[in-house]
Each structure stands twice: as structure tokens, then as C-alpha cells.
Amino acid sequence: MSQLFPVKVTVNGTVYEREVEPRLLLSDFIRHELGLFGTHVGCEHGMCGACTILFDGEPVRSCLIFAVQANGHEIRTVESLGSPDHLHPLQEAFHEKHGLQCGFCTPGILMTVVPFLEEHPHPSEDEIREAIDGNICRCTGYEKIIESVQAASEKMSSGK
Amino acid sequence: MTGKYFGQPVLRLEDKHLLTGRAKFCDDIVIPGMLHAAFLRSDYAHAIIKNIDVSEARKHPGVVAVYTAEDFGDYWKVGPLQVPPPFAIKGAQFNARPLPPIGKGKVRYSGEPIAIVIAESRYIAEDACEDIIFDAEPLPAVIDLEKAWEDTSVLVHDDLPSNMAALVKQEAGDYEAAKKQADVVISKRFVADHVAGGAMENRGFVVNWDERTQEMTVWTGTQAPLPLRSAIAGRMGLIENQVRVITPYIGGGFGPKVMTSQADDVILPWISMKLNRPIKWIEDRRENFLSTTSERDQVHHCEMALKKDGTILGFKDVFYHNTGAYDPYGMTVPLNTQTHTVSNYRVPSFYTEIRMVFTNEMVVTPVRGAGRSEGVFVMERMMDLAAKELKMDPVEIRLKNLLKKEEFPLNTGVIGQDFVVGVLDSGDYKNNLEKCIQMVDYEKFRKEIQPKARKEGKHLGIGVVAFTEGTAVGPYEGARVTVGNNGKVSVSTGYSTQGQGHFTVFAQIVAEQLNVKVEDVRVITGDTGHFHWGAGTFASRGATIAGSAIHSAAVLVREKIFATASKFLEVPEDQVELCEGSACVKGHPEKFISLGELAGKANPMRGAVEADVKPGLEATAYYAPPHGATGSGACAMIVDVDPETFKVKIERFVLVHDCGTVINPLLLEGQIQGGVSMGIGNAFYEKMVYDENGQLMTASFMDYLMPQATDMPRKMEIGHNVHPSPLNTLGIKGVGEAGALPPSPAFCQAVEDALYEYNLDITESNLNPSMLYEFRNKATKR
Numbered sequence: 019m020s021q022l023f024p025v026k027v028t029v030n031g032t033v034y035e036r037e038v039e040p041r042l043l044l045s046d047f048i049r050h051e052l053g054l055f056g057t058h059v060g061c062e063h064g065m066c067g068a069c070t071i072l073f074d075g076e077p078v079r080s081c082l083i084f085a086v087q088a089n090g091h092e093i094r095t096v097e098s099l100g101s102p103d104h105l106h107p108l109q110e111a112f113h114e115k116h117g118l119q120c121g122f123c124t125p126g127i128l129m130t131v132v133p134f135l136e137e138h139p140h141p142s143e144d145e146i147r148e149a150i151d152g153n154i155c156r157c158t159g160y161e162k163i164i165e166s167v168q169a170a171s172e173k174m175s176s177g178k
Numbered sequence: 179m180t181g182k183y184f185g186q187p188v189l190r191l192e193d194k195h196l197l198t199g200r201a202k203f204c205d206d207i208v209i210p211g212m213l214h215a216a217f218l219r220s221d222y223a224h225a226i227i228k229n230i231d232v233s234e235a236r237k238h239p240g241v242v243a244v245y246t247a248e249d250f251g252d253y254w255k256v257g258p259l260q261v262p263p264p265f266a267i268k269g270a271q272f273n274a275r276p277l278p279p280i281g282k283g284k285v286r287y288s289g290e291p292i293a294i295v296i297a298e299s300r301y302i303a304e305d306a307c308e309d310i311i312f313d314a315e316p317l318p319a320v321i322d323l324e325k326a327w328e329d330t331s332v333l334v335h336d337d338l339p340s341n342m343a344a345l346v347k348q349e350a351g352d353y354e355a356a357k358k359q360a361d362v363v364i365s366k367r368f369v370a371d372h373v374a375g376g377a378m379e380n381r382g383f384v385v386n387w388d389e390r391t392q393e394m395t396v397w398t399g400t401q402a403p404l405p406l407r408s409a410i411a412g413r414m415g416l417i418e419n420q421v422r423v424i425t426p427y428i429g430g431g432f433g434p435k436v437m438t439s440q441a442d443d444v445i446l447p448w449i450s451m452k453l454n455r456p457i458k459w460i461e462d463r464r465e466n467f468l469s470t471t472s473e474r475d476q477v478h479h480c481e482m483a484l485k486k487d488g489t490i491l492g493f494k495d496v497f498y499h500n501t502g503a504y505d506p507y508g509m510t511v512p513l514n515t516q517t518h519t520v521s522n523y524r525v526p527s528f529y530t531e532i533r534m535v536f537t538n539e540m541v542v543t544p545v546r547g548a549g550r551s552e553g554v555f556v557m558e559r560m561m562d563l564a565a566k567e568l569k570m571d572p573v574e575i576r577l578k579n580l581l582k583k584e585e586f587p588l589n590t591g592v593i594g595q596d597f598v599v600g601v602l603d604s605g606d607y608k609n610n611l612e613k614c615i616q617m618v619d620y621e622k623f624r625k626e627i628q629p630k631a632r633k634e635g636k637h638l639g640i641g642v643v644a645f646t647e648g649t650a651v652g653p654y655e656g657a658r659v660t661v662g663n664n665g666k667v668s669v670s671t672g673y674s675t676q677g678q679g680h681f682t683v684f685a686q687i688v689a690e691q692l693n694v695k696v697e698d699v700r701v702i703t704g705d706t707g708h709f710h711w712g713a714g715t716f717a718s719r720g721a722t723i724a725g726s727a728i729h730s731a732a733v734l735v736r737e738k739i740f741a742t743a744s745k746f747l748e749v750p751e752d753q754v755e756l757c758e759g760s761a762c763v764k765g766h767p768e769k770f771i772s773l774g775e776l777a778g779k780a781n782p783m784r785g786a787v788e789a790d791v792k793p794g795l796e797a798t799a800y801y802a803p804p805h806g807a808t809g810s811g812a813c814a815m816i817v818d819v820d821p822e823t824f825k826v827k828i829e830r831f832v833l834v835h836d837c838g839t840v841i842n843p844l845l846l847e848g849q850i851q852g853g854v855s856m857g858i859g860n861a862f863y864e865k866m867v868y869d870e871n872g873q874l875m876t877a878s879f880m881d882y883l884m885p886q887a888t889d890m891p892r893k894m895e896i897g898h899n900v901h902p903s904p905l906n907t908l909g910i911k912g913v914g915e916a917g918a919l920p921p922s923p924a925f926c927q928a929v930e931d932a933l934y935e936y937n938l939d940i941t942e943s944n945l946n947p948s949m950l951y952e953f954r955n956k957a958t959k960r
Binding site for chain 2: 039041042049053054055056057058059060061062063065066068095096097099100101102105109112113114116118119120121122123124125128143146147148150151152153154155156157158159160161162163164
């Protein structure tokens, strides 16, 4: 397994070039090669959604993709949203509505919701439930996550 | 008691780092020169170890070391027990079989570690595990609890005469005498199924022995940092201050992260010292399912004696409790079951017997609910049976027997997990239920909604149950509060946090006393280098026990501020008041000294000070309760059951709760909602299934179903009662596990009510559509 392959990938606007083993998971690449620890790993079998990132704009589970498959593609992780001092409106809404507890699943949920809100700027509650159905949260019971997404849609559509 | 900060829905201080991916979790820790560990685990549930050949693994490029039990020499020792045996209970029998660090001689559950590989990367470490040849002689597995109690042909621990882990009998009153007075006696067997903690972050352990400073640092998401530190120091022959355990951000706990004698806890510190290298081990999900602890799994034989008007005279419960292959956590879980079986109701005579059984399954320790769920489940099911038998309404029979406000404090006569006789401190359990049926509009449902639905061919049913949650048990917690020279305040406690919001609620408690902004209070939890006394996060004791200690420390600092400010402002103490961030003269806000400046003055660097000086605006305090504080509640659930597919939709979910004084209503809602989702998961989705060979059939999220967003009710309607606990100054009771307790019995009652054409008799706590179908098939038509 020692043969290395070159990978050139744009993550959050920065181009990274690395040589990696073909079996290296994209989640491990993002975390341990690039040091972007906001992407969390909860199950490594594609069920929990904690490692969700945007791959050419689409939400995907980075634990189900090899890093070499990302060659030439564009990735966005939670670090591309706001910073602690300047939260993205979606992050602000999660803060205001208590949409997180331990926060481990949160980056994956945020990265699922970002493209969802782009496509559904005024989502119904059912649409939100459906959208985040693939992200498991053990802490919140989802109710406040749904309220957060609703609040975010209002913030974002009113441009606040 | 609502104040400027205390009692307010303050937004969480911890959110911003979590939301932006900046919060540091265990697997985010990187130390130069760090090696990576992977365990090889036994596939057999029960087997004699013949040989473990690691020679090929050791030759694997990138592998630094491979160890099996033999390589640890005299360091290999079992345990110790993390929770002592319940010898406070007369006649209690307990066979201590603490965890071995790594399998030796025999393996006793599928997933038990048998070898560890240390390598340059996790990928290499896992590769090398594949090179190990494990030669074992399989034995039959002990799985069935009731059978294992009687049958001694296969023994989990063959140095014992049976599979009995413990036998504990308690009686309050005289059950047999009560039974003689009864008009009716009902009996039933129930199963409370096995569930996982399921924290989204698996366990992890990073350890660094620094040979030059002779200090060991451990980063791990433990719920018990101080017990872990002491356990590591004890095993390694170090004094406690040579070991520092730091809890980074923790991605959920729910119980299983409380352990201090898992393989990683024991052997990674030894290896780090041996190799003089930092080592990281991060558990994967399969390991979490197989070998981190899990809970529930009891079989109850219940009997209830009643008068024909529905008054309970006595209750008898003999139950089998699965402790798994070992019993490192003593009897916390089944003792909680004993104390929660009858704690809602007036039960003059109660006999309860625990038969704790060793099996070839993973170890059972608390998971949110922690034995309480099982006690509430069987009692509430028996109340339903009694109602049916006496042709009473399930609400009516409950109201008749629920404890009322004037009956507290009430000595239960039953010793609990804290080894003292239980005392229900305060509340109004009857009113919880009354409020709950009002909120759900029980009358309207029975008289209008349900009959109309039935006419339309819909199967709507309602379940209404009551519960208590024993919380805030001892021994103690402590905290230190310090005003810094920049005027900000720090709080350190040995308590650790897994997402409950402690950084915020602890700050609220301090901000209220010192009149500083909440965001100016920096809370450090679970870092033994900052505070080195404490027991840990369990039994909903954070806000109550650690919170009370923090409150006391803050009060002491407040007093010190007044005394010090009086000197510098040259007015008597009663003329000093706290303005935001400063101490000032009453009525003269222009005459003030900022808290930061005052902190500097409280710590003079030159000159003479009083002999008994206690420098700084700082205080340390502890809180130890005489016994736990008991929260209570009631829950109503309306379900819509599809009689063809047995899909169940929760139409309404109402919960009334009493946790005494509320520190932060927003976070309280979050705690309840999270507990409820776990309770709903336990009721209809989650179940750990072992086959007859001891193989876990549900070791992934594909087989073990945790509730998703579309599985939850649209809205959890939450009502509150506030009966402050007399046990602590703030009047708080815990709430962390409350939501998880009532869903299973409410669900069963509601489903039975919905499928009204049948005499359904649901006796298991964890259902799913196919199990409901089976229960329906077994039922007679009405």
C-alpha cells in the first residue's frame, strides 16, 4: 500500500498538493493531512453524517470517499463558514436557537444545510426534517435544530 | 429565584467554537512524534486463548511494538472496581470481577481486546492487527439471563460456582402480609432490552509521558477525569500530581465514557512510558458498539397487590440484570432500578430482589436512564395491567396512588446507588400528572378525538405515565472561583462536560453572585491540572452538585470582594455594593474600584500582610448532599398506528417536569428534548441484539437504529412544575436523564390503546414494527 499518488484539491479556496496512499479516506485527509479538524468522524460507514462536506457544492460524506477521488475537485468544510467573531447567519441561528449541545454532529449538519437553503430559501418544517434526516444527533432531539434552520432561512432571505 | 443572569435563557458560551469547527476534540490533538494504536479484539464471545502469534505483526513496516497480556508482566492486573460493592445493604452478595486490561487465558465477550499494535499510523496499526494469528478454543456462550442464573454447565468465570454476579434483596414494609390483604394480585414478566449510549464521538485516549519532567499528560473524553487520574497514577506507581488528565471538548457522554479501567485507560499509559513516545488511540464505531459499555437488559417478574378501588398495597419485583462479562461498575444500574420501581407511588410494602448475572456480552454500566428507565417501565406497565384488571381508567388509578406535595420528605426504606436510604425530598407527583392530562386534553381525546378517529378507521391511542428521576447523588464536587487581574473571573471544577452547557450555567451562577457579565466568566471543567478533586459526570449531578459548590465558592469570593473593597474605598462593608465589574460605594457609583484592580490589591507583592492571609479574590468550596434530590414528571403520548405496517407516528408528546429551581430554561428544554429522543429511540428503534453465540448482530448504525429527525414528534410540548429541593441552597434537582425515562411505557400504553380491537399485552420495552406485529398476533380479539 505504500505507493503514493498525487492529489491536488481546492479546500475552502486554498489549493493543496499532497502525495497520498490511494486508500486514504478523504475525511482523514482533510483532518490529518490538512489539519482542518472541524470535519468530524462519527461512524466511518456513511450513516451518521458528521463528516459531511461540500464536494463541488454537493453535500457528501467524506468518510465514504478516498482522498485520491477528490483530485481536481473543490471542497468546502465548516471552516469556510464564519469565524467565532463573525458567525455565518446559519451558525448564528444555531447559537440563538440552541441548535447544538455537544456540537460533534454540528459541522456535518451545517454543511448539509448550506446547499439545502440555497435550493430551498423558504423551506417548510417537513422539508427541513427530510433534509437533515441523514444526520444523526444524539443530544438535541432535532427540534431545536429544525428551529435553527427555520430561523437561518429567515435571516438569510432577509439579508440580515 | 430568577436574577439578572440566574434563571435566564442565556445563550451558550461554548457555541461559537463548536459551530465554527474550532473546538478541540480528542482526535484533534496532535503531538510531535505521536504513535497510533489499534486493538485486535476477539471475535469469539467465550473462548480459551491457546496462542496469540504476533511475530508477523511485529515485522510489519511502520510497526513500533505489539503487546499481548504476557508482555505486561506484573503490570497486568484486573480492575480495580470503579464502584464499590453494595455492602451497605444487609445480606448483599457480590462477586467482584473487575475488567482485565487485555484478554489473558480466556476471553469472555466478543470484542474483548487481546492484542495492541503501536505503529507510525493508524492505517498501519490496523494492517498489522490482520497479521496476528489468534488461536482459541471456543466455548458455548452464556446469553440467556434466566437460564444462566440456574444453569451452571457453562460458567463465564469458572472460579465461581455459578453465573451469579450478585444477589441483593431489599424490603420496605411486609409484602407477603400486604398480599394477604389484597383484593387482587396481578403478575407479569417483562423484558427491558439492551441499548447503546451512542455518543456521536467515540471514545479516545491520547497520552504523553515526558521523561524529562517525569509527568504524564492524558487527553481523553472521560466523564470521570479525577477517578481516571487517580487510577492511572495508582497503576503506574506515580503520585497524583505527576498525572494530568485533560478533557478536551467531548462529543456526548451518556454514561459509557465514565469508565476508568478499559484497556486504553490501563495499557496506553504503560506503553507511552515504555516507549517514551506520545500515543493516540481513537475508537471506531464498531469498537464502540462491541466493547464500550452499554445498558438495560433486565428480565422482571413483577407482582402487585391492590384493593379493588385501585389502592396499591404492595409490589414485588424479582429481576435478572445482565452485567455482561464483568462487573467493574458495581451495581449502580440495578440499584437505580430498585429505587425507581415504586418511587412515584404510595406503595406501603415493597419487596425487590436483584439477580445480577454474568453473561458473555459486553459490560453493562449506566447509559442515560441508568436503571431508572427499567424501574419506571415495569411499574408503569403494572399500573396499566392493574387498570385493565380493575376496569379503571389508567389515569384514574395513577392519580389515586401518586404521591402528593404534603407527603414529602418521604423515606423510601430502600438503599440506592449512593448506599444511603432513599428520601424523596420534595415535589408534587400527583400534580405533575394532573397538569399533563390538562395539557394533552385527555378528556377531549377520550370523548371526541379518539371516537371520531375510530369511526374513520384510524387507530389513535393515548398513553399517560408518571416517573421520578433520582439525581444529584454524592459523594461531592468542588470548585475554585478566582477574579483575575483583568477583572474577568475563572471557575475550575473537576466535573467534566459533554455538551450539557456547563460552561454557560456555571458562568451564570458565578455572574449572578459577582455581578459580572456571563461572558466574562471562563469555566474550566475536567482538567486535573486546574482542579484536582471530584467524582465525575453521572446521575444528573452537574448543575446540582458541582453547581452548588460553584455557588458556594462564588459567595465566598463575593464576601472577600466586600471585605477588600471596604478597605480600599474606606467605607464599612455594608456601604459597599457591586456595580457591573466593580465594587462601589452605595449611592456613589463614581467611587469604585474595578474587580481587576481589587484582585491585584488582594495579592500584595511586597510589604507585610496579615499572618492568616488568603491571597487573591479566590475561594474554593465543596458540596456534598446527604442523599440525592429527586426530580419528577409525567408524560402523555398520542400515537397513530398503522394496523397493516405497524408503523407508529407520534401525534403528540407532552411532558411535565419538575427539576426544582431552573438555572437556564433554554438549556433545560434542550436537556429534556434530548432525553426524550433517546427514550423514543429506546421505545421503537434501538435494540442491541446478541445471537446465541454471543455475536452482536447490531454493531453498526445500519443495524442499530438511532432516531432521526423524521422519527421524532413534530413538537415536544413541555410543562414545568417548580418545587425547589430543600437539599441545596439553589433548590436545584437534576434533569439530564428525565426525558429518557417515560417514553417506553407511554408508548406501550398508547399502542395498546390504539389497537383497541385486540387485547394487546406488550411486555417488552424496545419495540419495532415486526415485534408489534408479533404481539398483535399473540393477542386475542376483543
